[in-house]
Amino acid sequence: MSSSPAPPSVTPGLAECGWRDDLPAAQALSRARGRVARVTEQHRSGYKVTDGEYEFAVQSPSQWVKASLMPEERATVGDWVLLDPAHDRIEALLPRQSLLRRAAAGEHYKQQLIAANIDTVLVVAGLDGDFNPRRLERYVAMVGASGARPVIVLTKVDLQVQDAEAALAELAKLEVAVVRVNAREAAAREALQPWLAPGQTLVLVGSSGAGKSTLTNTLLGHERQRTGAVRDSDARGRHTTTHRSLLRLPGGACLIDTPGMRELKLTGEEDLDDAGFADIETLAADCKFRDCRHDREPGCAIRAALESGDLDRRRWEQFLKLGQELGQARQSLAQQLERRAEDKRLGKALNKRLVDKYGKR
Ligand SMILES: Nc1nc2c(ncn2[C@@H]2O[C@H](COP(=O)(O)OP(=O)(O)OP(=O)(O)O)[C@@H](O)[C@H]2O)c(=O)[nH]1
Ligand SMILES: [Zn+2]
Numbered sequence: 416m417s418s419s420p421a422p423p424s425v426t427p428g429l430a431e432c433g434w435r436d437d438l439p440a441a442q443a444l445s446r447a448r449g450r451v452a453r454v455t456e457q458h459r460s461g462y463k464v465t466d467g468e469y470e471f472a473v474q475s476p477s478q479w480v481k482a483s484l485m486p487e488e489r490a491t492v493g494d495w496v497l498l499d500p501a502h503d504r505i506e507a508l509l510p511r512q513s514l515l516r517r518a519a520a521g522e523h524y525k526q527q528l529i530a531a532n533i534d535t536v537l538v539v540a541g542l543d544g545d546f547n548p549r550r551l552e553r554y555v556a557m558v559g560a561s562g563a564r565p566v567i568v569l570t571k572v573d574l575q576v577q578d579a580e581a582a583l584a585e586l587a588k589l590e591v592a593v594v595r596v597n598a599r600e601a602a603a604r605e606a607l608q609p610w611l612a613p614g615q616t617l618v619l620v621g622s623s624g625a626g627k628s629t630l631t632n633t634l635l636g637h638e639r640q641r642t643g644a645v646r647d648s649d650a651r652g653r654h655t656t657t658h659r660s661l662l663r664l665p666g667g668a669c670l671i672d673t674p675g676m677r678e679l680k681l682t683g684e685e686d687l688d689d690a691g692f693a694d695i696e697t698l699a700a701d702c703k704f705r706d707c708r709h710d711r712e713p714g715c716a717i718r719a720a721l722e723s724g725d726l727d728r729r730r731w732e733q734f735l736k737l738g739q740e741l742g743q744a745r746q747s748l749a750q751q752l753e754r755r756a757e758d759k760r761l762g763k764a765l766n767k768r769l770v771d772k773y774g775k776r
Pocket of ligand 1: 570571572573574596597598599621622623624625626627628629630
């Protein structure tokens with residue numbers, strides 16, 4: 416299938432926006448009709464999409480207003496969609512290759528979609544005072560759950576505030592590629608070349624000040640966004656705000672910029688295996704009891720490894736903490752699903768009462 420020519424519903428320019436014949440969306444296309452486009456922005460009232468030639472606004476399908484819809488049933492940035500014949504409304508969401516999401520900040524647990532159809536998520540962290548291996552583990556776990564490939568990018572190597580060797584040793588166990596860069600230098604682009612092949616889609620995540628905007632500019636090869644320092648000193652507030660969030664990089668890869676959504680919070684669907692703790696899971700499988708809590712049980716492989724020094728005590732503590740965080744996120748997720756089911760039940764009951772009283776309309 417992948418060797419057949421692109422169907423007419425896909426414009427040639429779409430390849431520059433990340434379209435590939437091996438995508439699940441492309442496989443689904445043989446069974447569907449319509450012009451394919453990629454979502455570049457999400458707004459309250461609809462979306463912006465690109466067909467590879469033009470970027471334009473489209474409306475959501477009417478069924479997407481339903482409050483009972485799960486967030487992932489609507490399109491997000493990076494999604495492949497089919498347009499109606501007039502090209503002013505989305506008709507269908509095509510299957511996804513990956514979906515990056517986070518728990519939204521706020522009183523109630525809510526999920527937010529960050530981006531879809533991402534190949535690589537660059538998890539950016541500065542080797543300065545803010546360096547935090549546990550945060551990186553959390554990010555790697557979340558990316559693992561998304562279906563995209565995580566790559567850790569450590570910025571600010573030139574500042575040498577943090578001992579890079581110690582930091583690397585901490586991250587070695589994650590089994591994730593780690594790249595050290597000065598985000599301000601063009602060499603950073605070279606270092607990331609393996610993930611920048613044509614047709615690849617990337618996203619940058621990481622905490623504020625980590626160097627994401629700086630790296631974005633370096634990958635673009637020109638100044639796109641004003642970085643933190645510039646913004647601060649810019650008293651006239653003369654920002655070059657481009658709204659487009661799907662950036663085409665020289666070389667053929669795409670970068671999806673998700674302003675305001677670059678810090679991640681666990682959703683509860685992650686797995687500690689994905690966080691690079693597979694070795695601990697393997698070790699725990701050797702405990703005598705299957706439900707060993709690694710506390711006082713006899714024949715505990717974890718405690719034995721801690722005592723012999725085979726398992727680093729700090730790493731074990733990090734594992735426990737991340738497990739705790741994940742446990743809380745799972746609980747919030749379960750509560751949210753329960754609330755949703757309850758809302759649905761109440762909605763149905765109300766509907767039935769209305770039908771009983773007024774008949775079917
Ligand atoms: N020396 C040095 N400075 C860097 C490097 N990367 C980023 N910086 C600086 O760190 C500051 C913050 O970088 P930004 O790129 O704005 O960070 P950000 O992650 O986009 O931050 P938010 O926009 O708040 O999310 C800026 O002053 C950058 O110039 C680096 O590798 N070396
Ligand atoms: Zn045990």
